[in-house]
Amino acid sequence: MERADVLVIGSSAAGLVAALAGKRVYSDKKIVVVRKEQKTLVPCGIPYIFGSIEGSDQDILPSDKMFQDAGIELKIQEAIEINRSEKFCLFKDGEVIKYDKLIIATGSTPKIPEWLNGKGLKNVFTVPKDKNYLDDMSQKLKKCKRIAVIGGGFIGVELSDELNKAGHEVTLIEILPHILGLAFDYDIAERVESVLKERGIKLKTGSGVKELLGDKQVDGVLLDNEETVNADAVILAMGYHPNSQLAQNAGLAISQDGYIKVDEYLRTEDPDIFAIGDCAEKRDFFTRKPSRTMLAATACAEARIAGMNLFKLSAVKTFIGTISIFSTAIGEWGFGVAGLTETTAKSEGFEYVTGTFEGMDKHPGTLPNAKKQTVKLVVGRESGIILGGELTGGLSIGELTNTLGFIIQNRMDLNSILTAQIGTHPLLTASPAAYPLLKAAGNAAMKIMFRN
Amino acid sequence: MERADVLVIGSSAAGLVAALAGKRVYSDKKIVVVRKEQKTLVPCGIPYIFGSIEGSDQDILPSDKMFQDAGIELKIQEAIEINRSEKFCLFKDGEVIKYDKLIIATGSTPKIPEWLNGKGLKNVFTVPKDKNYLDDMSQKLKKCKRIAVIGGGFIGVELSDELNKAGHEVTLIEILPHILGLAFDYDIAERVESVLKERGIKLKTGSGVKELLGDKQVDGVLLDNEETVNADAVILAMGYHPNSQLAQNAGLAISQDGYIKVDEYLRTEDPDIFAIGDCAEKRDFFTRKPSRTMLAATACAEARIAGMNLFKLSAVKTFIGTISIFSTAIGEWGFGVAGLTETTAKSEGFEYVTGTFEGMDKHPGTLPNAKKQTVKLVVGRESGIILGGELTGGLSIGELTNTLGFIIQNRMDLNSILTAQIGTHPLLTASPAAYPLLKAAGNAAMKIMFRN
Numbered sequence: 062m063e064r065a066d067v068l069v070i071g072s073s074a075a076g077l078v079a080a081l082a083g084k085r086v087y088s089d090k091k092i093v094v095v096r097k098e099q100k101t102l103v104p105c106g107i108p109y110i111f112g113s114i115e116g117s118d119q120d121i122l123p124s125d126k127m128f129q130d131a132g133i134e135l136k137i138q139e140a141i142e143i144n145r146s147e148k149f150c151l152f153k154d155g156e157v158i159k160y161d162k163l164i165i166a167t168g169s170t171p172k173i174p175e176w177l178n179g180k181g182l183k184n185v186f187t188v189p190k191d192k193n194y195l196d197d198m199s200q201k202l203k204k205c206k207r208i209a210v211i212g213g214g215f216i217g218v219e220l221s222d223e224l225n226k227a228g229h230e231v232t233l234i235e236i237l238p239h240i241l242g243l244a245f246d247y248d249i250a251e252r253v254e255s256v257l258k259e260r261g262i263k264l265k266t267g268s269g270v271k272e273l274l275g276d277k278q279v280d281g282v283l284l285d286n287e288e289t290v291n292a293d294a295v296i297l298a299m300g301y302h303p304n305s306q307l308a309q310n311a312g313l314a315i316s317q318d319g320y321i322k323v324d325e326y327l328r329t330e331d332p333d334i335f336a337i338g339d340c341a342e343k344r345d346f347f348t349r350k351p352s353r354t355m356l357a358a359t360a361c362a363e364a365r366i367a368g369m370n371l372f373k374l375s376a377v378k379t380f381i382g383t384i385s386i387f388s389t390a391i392g393e394w395g396f397g398v399a400g401l402t403e404t405t406a407k408s409e410g411f412e413y414v415t416g417t418f419e420g421m422d423k424h425p426g427t428l429p430n431a432k433k434q435t436v437k438l439v440v441g442r443e444s445g446i447i448l449g450g451e452l453t454g455g456l457s458i459g460e461l462t463n464t465l466g467f468i469i470q471n472r473m474d475l476n477s478i479l480t481a482q483i484g485t486h487p488l489l490t491a492s493p494a495a496y497p498l499l500k501a502a503g504n505a506a507m508k509i510m511f512r513n
Numbered sequence: 514m515e516r517a518d519v520l521v522i523g524s525s526a527a528g529l530v531a532a533l534a535g536k537r538v539y540s541d542k543k544i545v546v547v548r549k550e551q552k553t554l555v556p557c558g559i560p561y562i563f564g565s566i567e568g569s570d571q572d573i574l575p576s577d578k579m580f581q582d583a584g585i586e587l588k589i590q591e592a593i594e595i596n597r598s599e600k601f602c603l604f605k606d607g608e609v610i611k612y613d614k615l616i617i618a619t620g621s622t623p624k625i626p627e628w629l630n631g632k633g634l635k636n637v638f639t640v641p642k643d644k645n646y647l648d649d650m651s652q653k654l655k656k657c658k659r660i661a662v663i664g665g666g667f668i669g670v671e672l673s674d675e676l677n678k679a680g681h682e683v684t685l686i687e688i689l690p691h692i693l694g695l696a697f698d699y700d701i702a703e704r705v706e707s708v709l710k711e712r713g714i715k716l717k718t719g720s721g722v723k724e725l726l727g728d729k730q731v732d733g734v735l736l737d738n739e740e741t742v743n744a745d746a747v748i749l750a751m752g753y754h755p756n757s758q759l760a761q762n763a764g765l766a767i768s769q770d771g772y773i774k775v776d777e778y779l780r781t782e783d784p785d786i787f788a789i790g791d792c793a794e795k796r797d798f799f800t801r802k803p804s805r806t807m808l809a810a811t812a813c814a815e816a817r818i819a820g821m822n823l824f825k826l827s828a829v830k831t832f833i834g835t836i837s838i839f840s841t842a843i844g845e846w847g848f849g850v851a852g853l854t855e856t857t858a859k860s861e862g863f864e865y866v867t868g869t870f871e872g873m874d875k876h877p878g879t880l881p882n883a884k885k886q887t888v889k890l891v892v893g894r895e896s897g898i899i900l901g902g903e904l905t906g907g908l909s910i911g912e913l914t915n916t917l918g919f920i921i922q923n924r925m926d927l928n929s930i931l932t933a934q935i936g937t938h939p940l941l942t943a944s945p946a947a948y949p950l951l952k953a954a955g956n957a958a959m960k961i962m963f964r965n
Contacts, residue, residue: 074946085959103877106939113940119879122946358945362934365951369931377928386936395941425555427571459941460912466936467919471929476829479821482814484838484918487558488565489847489911493810494526494574499817507537 064159066090067371068150070140070307071166072101073190075338075360077124079164082368084131090372093158094128095150097139104190104357108216112223116199117192140167143311145331162333162371165308165321166364169301169339169355177297179273184294188216205293206230209282211270213240215389217298218253221262222391231262232290234282236269244387246402249437249451256391265290301355303340316342318351325379327367335371337363346382346470347401347448348409354385386466388459393432395458400449400469401439412442416505422454424485424492430455436497440505445474450501457489465498475509478502516611518542519823520602522592522759523618524553525642527790527812529576531616534820536583542824545610546580547602549591556642556809560668564675568651569644592619595763597783614785614823617760617773618816621753621791621807629749631725636746640668657745658682661734663722665692667841669750670705673714674843683714684742686734688721696839698854701889701903708843717742753807755792768794770803777831779819787823789815798834798922799853799900800861806837838918840911845884847910852901852921853891864894868927868957874906876937876944882907888949892957897926902953909941917950927961930954 067083069076072094080094102110106120114120128135142151149159171187173180184205186198202208206229210221213235221233233240239250240257254264265284273295274281282290303320313329313336314322320343321336323329329336336342338360343352362380369378388397406413416438423431434454441448450465452458468478479502485493519535521528524546532546554562558572566572580587594603601611623639625632636657638650654660658681662673665687673685685692691702692709706716717736725747726733734742755772765781765788766774772795773788775781781788788794790812795804814832821830840849858865868890875883886906893900902917904910920930931954937945 074944078946082955085955086962088963103939103944105937105945106877106880109880109939113881114877114879120877122877124946127947356936356945358935358937361945361948362932365955366932375928378932380932384934386934388936388938388941390938390940397936399936425558425561425566425572425574427566428558428561429565456941457909457912459936459938460909460916462936463942464912464916464919466934467916467925470934471923471925473919473923476827477923480814480818480830480832482836482838482918482922483810484808484840484849484851484911484914485557485810486840486842486911487555487561488842489840489908490915492526492555493557493808493813494530494576495579496813503534503537503817510538511540 062149062157062159065093067092067162067164068158068160069094069164069166070150071168071338072096072124072135073104073122073166073168073338074357075364076164076166077122077127078361078364079166079337079368080133081127081131082365083371084133086369087372091134093134093136095136095138095140095152097137098192099137100192102190102192107188107190107195108219108223110195111199111202111220112226117195140307143307145311145334148333162335164367165334165336165340166338167304167307167340169303171297172300172302173297174299177270177273179275179279182273182275183278185273185279186294186296188220188296188298202294207292208294208296209234209290209292210296210298211282212298212300213237213266214243214298214300215241215387218257219389220296220298222257222260225260225262232265232292233257233262234265234270234284234290238267240264240266244385244398245396245451246404246437249396249453252453253391253396256394260392301339305340308336308340316351318353326370326374327363327380335367337367343383346384349382352383352385354383356385356387358386359383381470384466384470386462388462390456393455395454395456397452397458397462398449399462399465400447402449402451403439406439406448411448413439413448414442414505414508415439416501416503416508418497418500418504420491420495420497420500422457422491424487428487434491434497436501438501438505440475442509445476445509446472447474447478461498475502475506479506514601514609514611517545519544519614519616520610520612521546521616521618522602523620524548524576524587525556525574525618525620525790526809527816528616528618529574529579530813530816531618531789531820532585533579533583534817535823536585538821539824543586545586545588547588547590547592547604549589550644551589552644554642554644559640559642559647560671560675562647563651563654563672564678569647592759595759597763597786600785614787616819617786617788617792618790619756619759619792621755623749624752624754625749626751629722629725631727631731634725634727635730637725637731638746638748640672640748640750654746659744660746660748661686661742661744662748662750663734664750664752665689665718666695666750666752667693667839670709671841672748672750674709674712677712677714684717684744685709685714686717686722686736686742690719692716692718696837696850697848697903698856698889701848701905704905705843705848708846712844753791757792760788760792768803770805778822778826779815779832787819789819795835798836801834804835804837806835808837808839810838811835833922836918836922838914840914842908845907847906847908849904849910849914850902851914851917852899854901854903855891858891858900863900865891865900866894866957866960867891868953868955868960870949870952870956872943872947872949872952874909874943876939880939886943886949888953890953890957892927894961897928897961898924899926899930913950927954927958931958
C-alpha cells in the first residue's frame with residue numbers, strides 16, 4: 062500500500078500551492094498530489110479562452126512541471142473515499158494511499174437551479190473548470206450567433222465581454238438592479254455597465270429568469286417581467302457550490318452553506334485533515350460572518366497557510382479571515398474592490414465615512430492612454446481604520462487593488478495612508494500631488510474631523 | 514502689510530500639496546502661496562515633453578485651479594529674504610508678507626560641475642524645472658541630430674528614451690559601470706540597459722566625462738577613456754542641488770550636503786518655519802544616514818506631514834525617514850525599486866538574504882501583452898523584515914512598487930507576505946499560484962530556514 066506524508070486531493074490553484082508551500086517548508090516529506098483531470102486549467106483564465114486566447118490549450122496551469130521541479134508526485138485518479146480511522150484514501154480504480162496529513166482541495170461546481178425549466182435543453186451550458194466540457198462548449202458556441210449569459214457576477218461579465226469580442230451578440234441577464242451588484246456599490250457597478258454597453262453588450266438587469274425556452278435546443282430566456290431574450294445558446298453563470306461530498310462522507314463537519322468547516326490553520330475537525338480553496342469554509346475578515354467568496358487568490362492564500370502549518374503550527378501564520386479582493390478588466394478599463402463596500406458596511410452596521418477622489422492614472426493627464434482613476438474608501442468613523450475600497454481606472458488597477466488589500470489586512474488607518482510614501486511615475490501612476498488613494502483618504506479624514 | 518497665517522514659498526509638488534493639506538486640516542487659516550514662475554510644470558513629466566507629449570504646455574501642474582478651489586491665495590513673486598525675528602518675507606518687487614507659519618519649498622537646481630570645460634558652449638543644456646528654459650531648449654534640440662546625455666540616473670534615462678523616440682540619435686553616458694547604478698542592483702540595471710539598447714540608444718558606461726568639445730557650439734564629449742562621442746547637443750543630467758540659499762541667509766541650519774535641516778515634523782530649527790521637498794534634509798528610513806533622494810513623491814509625502822502639523826503636532830503624523838520608491842517605464846516595460854537594494858544592504862552592513870522569482874505579469878502567460886515579471890527582495894536574515902525590493906515587468910510595475918512600499922514602511926516581515934491575501938486577474942496581474950512578490954518571499958523564507 063502506497064504511503065504519503067502529505068496527500069493532496071485536487072490540483073487546481075489551492076492544491077498546487079499547498080503542495081508547493083508544504084514542500085518548501087518540509088522538504089524531506091513525501092508529498093503526493095492526486096487529481097482527476099488530465100490537465101488543469103488556469104481557473105481565472107477560463108472566460109478568456111472564448112476570446113482573447115486561442116482556446117483551452119493556451120490556458121493550462123503549468124502545475125505538472127512545477128510538481129516535477131519541486132519533487133512532488135502527481136497521480137491522475139479520482140478519490141472516492143477517505144478513511145479517517147485508518148488514515149487512507151481510496152481511489153476509483155481501487156488504489157489506496159495512506160496519508161499522514163491530508164489536504165482536501167476539491168474545488169467547486171457550477172450551480173444549476175433545480176427550479177429552472179429548460180436547463181436540460183441543448184446549448185444550455187455552465188462554466189465548470191473542466192477542459193473537455195469547455196472545449197466541446199467552445200465548438201458549439203462557434204455556431205451560435207445570439208448568446209444569453211445568466212448571472213452578472215465576475216464570470217458572467219468577463220465571459221460576456223469575451224464572447225462579444227469574438228463576434229457574438231451577447232445579452233447579460235442579472236436579477237439584481239446592477240451587474241456585479243454583490244461586489245461593488247451601485248455607483249461603481251454603473252461604470253462597469255456603461256463600459257460594457259459601449260462595447261455592444263446588451264444588459265437586462267433587475268429581472269430574474271423564469272425559464273429557458275425551446276424544444277430540444279434552447280431558443281430563448283423568459284424573464285420574470287415576461288420579456289423574452291432570444292438566444293441560440295444560454296450560459297448559466299449563477300455561482301458555484303463547494304465540492305464537499307467526499308469530506309461529508311468521511312464525517313467531517315460541513316457548514317450550513319455546504320463548505321467544509323475549518324479553523325484558522327485551515328484544519329478540519331480532524332487535525333490531520335486540512336481543507337482549502339472553494340470547498341473550505343470562509344469567514345469574512347471584518348464581519349466575521351460566513352463568506353461565500355470563491356476566488357483563486359483566496360484559495361492560494363489559504364493553501365500557503367495550510368502548507369506551512371502541516372506538521373507544526375506557527376501562531377503567526379494563520380488565516381485572518383477572508384478579505385474579498387477582486388479585480389477585473391474590460392477593454393482598457395480596470396475595476397477593483399478590496400474589503401467592505403459601502404453597501405456592506407451599512408447593512409452590517411459599521412459606523413463609517415466614505416472618502417472619494419477622481420483623478421488621472423498618469424501624469425500629466427495629457428499623456429497618451431491616460432485614464433480617469435477613481436478611489437472610494439470606506440473608513441471606520443471612530444478608528445479611522447480602512448474597511449474597504451473600490452477602484453476604477455486603467456489596467457494598473459489590479460496592482461493598486463493589492464496595495465489597498467495590504468492596507469486593509471494589516472488594519473492600517475487613515476494616518477498610515479496620509480503619511481505614506483509612494484512612488485510615482487508619469488507613465489505608470491497618478492501624480493504624487495493628486496494620487497487618488499491618498500486624496501480619498503484626505504477626503505475621509507476631513508469628514509471625520511468636521512463630523513460630516 | 515499683508516499677513517498670512519501660512520506662507521508657502523514655492524508651488525511645485527511640495528508647495529502645492531503642503532498648502533492643500535494645510536487648508537484641509539486648518540480650513541479657517543489664510544494660506545498664501547508665492548512662486549516665481551508664471552506656470553509650474555509637472556516635474557516628473559519633464560522628460561516626456563521631448564517625445565510622448567506635445568510640449569511643456571501639456572505638462573502644466575493644475576495647481577492654480579486647485580488653489581482657487583481650496584480658497585488658497587496665489588502670488589507670482591520671487592522671495593528674496595526671510596526675516597525670522599519680525600516673521601515676514603520680503604519679495605523682489607519690495608512687497609512684504611508677514612507670516613505666522615512659513616513653509617519653504619524652494620526645490621532644486623541642476624548641478625553643473627565646476628571642473629567641466631565646455632559647459633558654457635552653445636547647445637549644452639541642463640534639465641531645470643523651468644518652462645521658458647525647456648521651451649527654448651526643445652526648439653534648439655529639434656535642429657540637433659546627435660544628442661549626448663550625460664548622467665544615467667532616472668532623468669537621463671527617461672530623457673534619452675524620449676529623445677530617441679522623437680528621432681534623435683542618442684548616446685547616454687554614465688560614469689558608473691551601469692546606468693541607474695545608484696537605484697538598482699547591477700543585475701536589474703542590466704535589464705534596463707538591454708531594453709534601452711534594443712530601442713536604439715547607445716550606452717557608454719563605466720567612463721566619466723573629461724570635457725565638452727567644440728568651439729562656440731558643442732560638437733562632442735571627450736570621455737575619460739579618451740573616446741569621443743560626437744554630438745550636436747549635450748544634456749547634463751548629473752543631479753540637482755537643493756535651493757537652500759534663502760534659508761541659509763535667514764540663519765537656518767543647513768546640512769553638509771546643502772539641505773535645510775528639519776525634524777520629523779519637517780520643522781527647521783525655527784519651529785514656525787518648515788522646509789519640504791528637494792530643499793529639505795532627508796534621512797534614510799533604514800540606514801538613518803542622510804539621503805540625497807529627490808523625488809516629487811517624497812516631496813509630497815513630506816508636504817502632507819508638514820501641512821497637517823502646521824499648528825498642532827500629531828505624534829502619529831511624522832516623517833519616518835526616506836524610503837526611496839522609484840519606478841520608471843521604457844516602452845512597454847516597467848522597472849521599480851523600493852527601500853534597500855542588495856548593494857546598499859551589503860555596503861551598510863545589514864545581515865540579509867535575497868528572495869527572487871521570475872514569472873509572468875498576466876495569467877495564463879499566453880495572454881496578449883503578457884510580460885516577464887521579476888521580483889528580487891532584500892530581507893533581514895534575523896527579523897524577516899522586508900528591507901527592499903526591485904521589480905521588473907510590464908506597466909503594472911508602478912503600482913506593484915507601491916504595494917512593496919507599503920510593506921516596507923509598515924515594517925512588515927516575510928510572514929505578512931506569505932500569509933497575505935491578494936487579488937488577481939488574468940489581464941491585470943500575475944497568477945495567484947505564482948505571484949512573484951509572494952514567491953520571492955517564499956524563496957527568501959527558505960534561505961532563512963535552511964541557512965543558505
